[in-house]
Amino acid sequence: MIQPNLTADLCLKCNICTAACPVAAATDLFPGPKAVGPQAERYRHPRLPLPDASVMWCSACGVCSRVCPHDVKVAEINTQAKARLVEERGAPLRDRLISNTELIGRLGTPLAPIANLSLRTRPVRWIMEKTIGIHREAPMPAYAGSTFRARMRRYCVEKPPEQNDASRVTVAFFHGCSTNYYEHELGRITIAVLEKLGCRVILPPQTCCGLAMQSNSLFEDARRQAQQNVALLLPFAEAGIPIVGTSTSCLLTMKYDYQATLGLSGREVELVAAQTFDVFEFITTRLRETLDGLTFEPLASRAIYHASCKLRSHDVGVPTLPVLRRIPQLEVTLSEAECCGGAGTYGMKREKYDVARQVGSPLFEQAREWGADFVISESETCRWWIAKHTRLPALHPIGVLYRAMK
Amino acid sequence: MTSLLVVGAGLTGLFAAVLAARRGASVTVVARGRGNLELSHGCIDVWKADPPLAQTINHLPDTHPYALAGFEALEAALAAFCQITTEADYPFTAGPEDSLLLPTALGTIHVTAYAPLSLAQGHMADKTPFVLAGLSGFRDFYPALAASSLKRAGLPVEGTVELPVPGAPLRRDGYATDLAYLFDRPASRQQIARVWKPLLAGAKRVGLPAVLGLRQSSAVFLEMQERLGLPLFEIPTLPPSVPGLRLERILRRTALNAGVQIVEGVPAVGQAGEGSRVRGVVVESAGRSRFHEAGAVLLATGDVLGGGLETTPDGRVRETVFDLPVLHDGDRARWINPALLDEQPFERFGLRVDRHMRPLGMDGTTVYDNLYAAGSLLAGADRINEGSRQGIALVTAFCAVEAVLG
Numbered sequence: 001m002i003q004p005n006l007t008a009d010l011c012l013k014c015n016i017c018t019a020a021c022p023v024a025a026a027t028d029l030f031p032g033p034k035a036v037g038p039q040a041e042r043y044r045h046p047r048l049p050l051p052d053a054s055v056m057w058c059s060a061c062g063v064c065s066r067v068c069p070h071d072v073k074v075a076e077i078n079t080q081a082k083a084r085l086v087e088e089r090g091a092p093l094r095d096r097l098i099s100n101t102e103l104i105g106r107l108g109t110p111l112a113p114i115a116n117l118s119l120r121t122r123p124v125r126w127i128m129e130k131t132i133g134i135h136r137e138a139p140m141p142a143y144a145g146s147t148f149r150a151r152m153r154r155y156c157v158e159k160p161p162e163q164n165d166a167s168r169v170t171v172a173f174f175h176g177c178s179t180n181y182y183e184h185e186l187g188r189i190t191i192a193v194l195e196k197l198g199c200r201v202i203l204p205p206q207t208c209c210g211l212a213m214q215s216n217s218l219f220e221d222a223r224r225q226a227q228q229n230v231a232l233l234l235p236f237a238e239a240g241i242p243i244v245g246t247s248t249s250c251l252l253t254m255k256y257d258y259q260a261t262l263g264l265s266g267r268e269v270e271l272v273a274a275q276t277f278d279v280f281e282f283i284t285t286r287l288r289e290t291l292d293g294l295t296f297e298p299l300a301s302r303a304i305y306h307a308s309c310k311l312r313s314h315d316v317g318v319p320t321l322p323v324l325r326r327i328p329q330l331e332v333t334l335s336e337a338e339c340c341g342g343a344g345t346y347g348m349k350r351e352k353y354d355v356a357r358q359v360g361s362p363l364f365e366q367a368r369e370w371g372a373d374f375v376i377s378e379s380e381t382c383r384w385w386i387a388k389h390t391r392l393p394a395l396h397p398i399g400v401l402y403r404a405m406k
Numbered sequence: 407m408t409s410l411l412v413v414g415a416g417l418t419g420l421f422a423a424v425l426a427a428r429r430g431a432s433v434t435v436v437a438r439g440r441g442n443l444e445l446s447h448g449c450i451d452v453w454k455a456d457p458p459l460a461q462t463i464n465h466l467p468d469t470h471p472y473a474l475a476g477f478e479a480l481e482a483a484l485a486a487f488c489q490i491t492t493e494a495d496y497p498f499t500a501g502p503e504d505s506l507l508l509p510t511a512l513g514t515i516h517v518t519a520y521a522p523l524s525l526a527q528g529h530m531a532d533k534t535p536f537v538l539a540g541l542s543g544f545r546d547f548y549p550a551l552a553a554s555s556l557k558r559a560g561l562p563v564e565g566t567v568e569l570p571v572p573g574a575p576l577r578r579d580g581y582a583t584d585l586a587y588l589f590d591r592p593a594s595r596q597q598i599a600r601v602w603k604p605l606l607a608g609a610k611r612v613g614l615p616a617v618l619g620l621r622q623s624s625a626v627f628l629e630m631q632e633r634l635g636l637p638l639f640e641i642p643t644l645p646p647s648v649p650g651l652r653l654e655r656i657l658r659r660t661a662l663n664a665g666v667q668i669v670e671g672v673p674a675v676g677q678a679g680e681g682s683r684v685r686g687v688v689v690e691s692a693g694r695s696r697f698h699e700a701g702a703v704l705l706a707t708g709d710v711l712g713g714g715l716e717t718t719p720d721g722r723v724r725e726t727v728f729d730l731p732v733l734h735d736g737d738r739a740r741w742i743n744p745a746l747l748d749e750q751p752f753e754r755f756g757l758r759v760d761r762h763m764r765p766l767g768m769d770g771t772t773v774y775d776n777l778y779a780a781g782s783l784l785a786g787a788d789r790i791n792e793g794s795r796q797g798i799a800l801v802t803a804f805c806a807v808e809a810v811l812g
Contacts, residue, residue, distance in 0.1 A: 019646035066671035069439030255693030315691030317667040
């Protein structure tokens with residue numbers, strides 16, 4: 001099992017992580033990942049109160065762990081330190097609320113017209129900012145008014161299908177909260193793409209992955225969510241059915257953070273992790289031949305591709321890019337920013353909003369200077385955040401692929 | 407399948423990846439993290455020893471990387487490197503007599519072959535008197551220290567000056583990168599130049615820590631010279647080193663734009679194949695291990711600091727990816743010369759290779775037909791005393807790519 005705090009001793013203090021950290025670049029309130037991570041770990045006595053809270057500025061984008069050449073799990077150390085701080089000092093009501101994505105989804109869905117209208121009304125947002133500290137400008141998705149599962153009932157299954165059609169790969173689609181409550185279209189497109197590539201798609205029972213709770217340092221809640229999710233998906237993993245999704249952050253949480261950050265262990269968690277795939281990771285490896293055989297329609301446009309931080313932490317490179325580059329007349333340039341800044345619920349917070357916007361500013365400037373028609377990115381919160389600050393459509397790459405496959 | 411898989415993302419690995427991708431190969435870079443380029447001065451040292459390399463190369467022992475690669479290949483590699491940086495608007499220049507004598511932050515002289523314009527202007531053969539400037543609140547550069555040593559060496563130091571940096575971070579220790587981000591913003595440059603100009607009145611030439619921008623540094627540097635109306639030169643500081651970072655970003659970006667896949671944050675374990683071939687490497691990615699199959703593998707993992715070599719208390723030196731035989735002294739007591747600044751025996755430890763950069767076994771024959779190694783992992787050079795580290799990195803990367811692609 002990975003014990004992040006033990007890797008602090010591997011740190012040479014080379015500051016490669018500090019130089020890569022987009023939050024340290026945006027604000028001097030954050031001393032940088034090395035300073036609050038492997039360095040500050042020396043001052044975190046197991047039985048004494050934590051002396052310093054500057055680690056709370058970490059947005060958990062994870063770039064520090066990825067760039068560290070000495071295997072220090074910097075981001076994991078910092079996420080765990082944040083959780084300890086919250087355990088000691090308590091979490092604001094706001095964080096308990098925004099991290100409960102299932103609850104927000106379930107409450108808002110039947111009230112969709114009113115909820116959507118309210119969230120777009122200035123006085124309401126002003127009140128929300130003053131009372132609970134959700135920044136008035138923070139982008140909010142629009143409720144679809146029903147759940148994706150209810151709309152796609154014919155795909156829902158309770159348990160893995162018995163008979164196996166050897167000619168078709170069965171794929172369990174992990175839609176996550178955002179597709180279930182807000183982005184039905186993305187879910188439909190993903191199913192359509194996977195079916196066109198010859199898969200049989202099923203919707204297994206599932207629940208929120210717990211990432212928002214983990215990022216808001218509510219580890220107890222996150223662990224409960226993780227255990228529920230693992231229990232629901234386990235029969236599919238046991239049957240060797242790949243669990244594939246578009247919410248790349250949720251998938252990374254299931255693959256990696258359940259064990260490395262939340263400290264869960266055991267055969268069940270490992271099995272589910274081993275069967276979980278980001279959709280582009282999946283189609284570029286398991287469906288490689290079919291994908292290579294496709295010809296694409298031209299999409300005459302200019303796009304910036306910003307690989308979400310969480311996609312990059314899957315350690316599979318950027319499988320999306322070579323596929324996008326095959327689409328005729330689609331000019332794709334790479335984002336220069338390490339992170340868009342939104343970082344899940346980070347950018348929603350009143351006190352973090354400006355820093356988060358500053359983190360993403362190289363991307364927003366690049367989009368403007370380059371004259372992009374749209375931005376491509378994986379994670380839903382990244383897309384909402386990028387769309388807000390560039391005023392450009394922000395698409396999941398699977399949506400771009402779908403258009404080119406028509 | 408990748409045609410060339412590079413392990414390591416330092417100068418050697420990224421340069422090799424760019425060369426190969428530009429020749430049409432499909433290239434994947436797998437790296438433990440970002441390379442040690444970020445810790446370097448960002449110049450290209452080729453040979454500082456006397457007599458010059460052109461005269462010495464034929465007399466070097468045949469295990470020396472330069473002897474294996476040859477002078478022609480070195481010239482071609484340097485030309486290819488300079489072309490890449492020129493295309494990125496960060497041109498490197500050579501000194502008028504082949505060597506640049508550049509001041510260090512300690513006030514010693516660094517002999518190098520190629521430097522970016524902003525550093526090259528500090529060439530100490532230029533007898534124009536200069537002032538050394540420190541930046542308020544920046545602890546990584548003490549002009550008085552550098553000035554006293556340079557003065558003792560008979561160089562025309564006119565004194566020191568402390569320059570305030572409007573907008574520089576005040577709430578924590580500042581890194582060189584913090585200052586560089588400021589210089590990336592046009593408005594800050596204007597403001598800073600306005601404050602600095604009167605303080606530099608009368609100076610004929612000013613040396614200052616290398617913080618003049620990360621993103622478009624040549625343009626930033628030229629603009630600052632123009633605004634201040636006098637010649638400037640930059641002096642590299644402690645990590646995170648801005649000139650090292652600039653070069654790292656240029657090479658990484660050039661590689662990505664050329665279609666290279668870069669997988670960061672994962673150590674690699676080599677996979678031998680049938681007979682005398684390697685099949686690729688396995689990396690531990692999130693959720694599962696992943697096999698990267700490759701037509702050829704280039705090890706650019708560096709020495710002990712880079713993680714390419716590991717030492718054991720009983721005096722063994724291990725190559726970390728394929729466990730290749732390493733040329734070294736089995737008696738640990740003989741690794742270190744007590745005279746710190748003299749040649750250190752461990753400097754010459756590493757892999758022996760043939761002219762195509764294929765590692766050799768103890769019997770002098772190649773270990774695998776399609777496995778290559780380059781850079782600081784190679785045996786036979788005293789890079790510090792020769793001043794040859796980057797030259798060896800570039801030429802051995804160049805030769806390996808030539809051998810792979812034919």
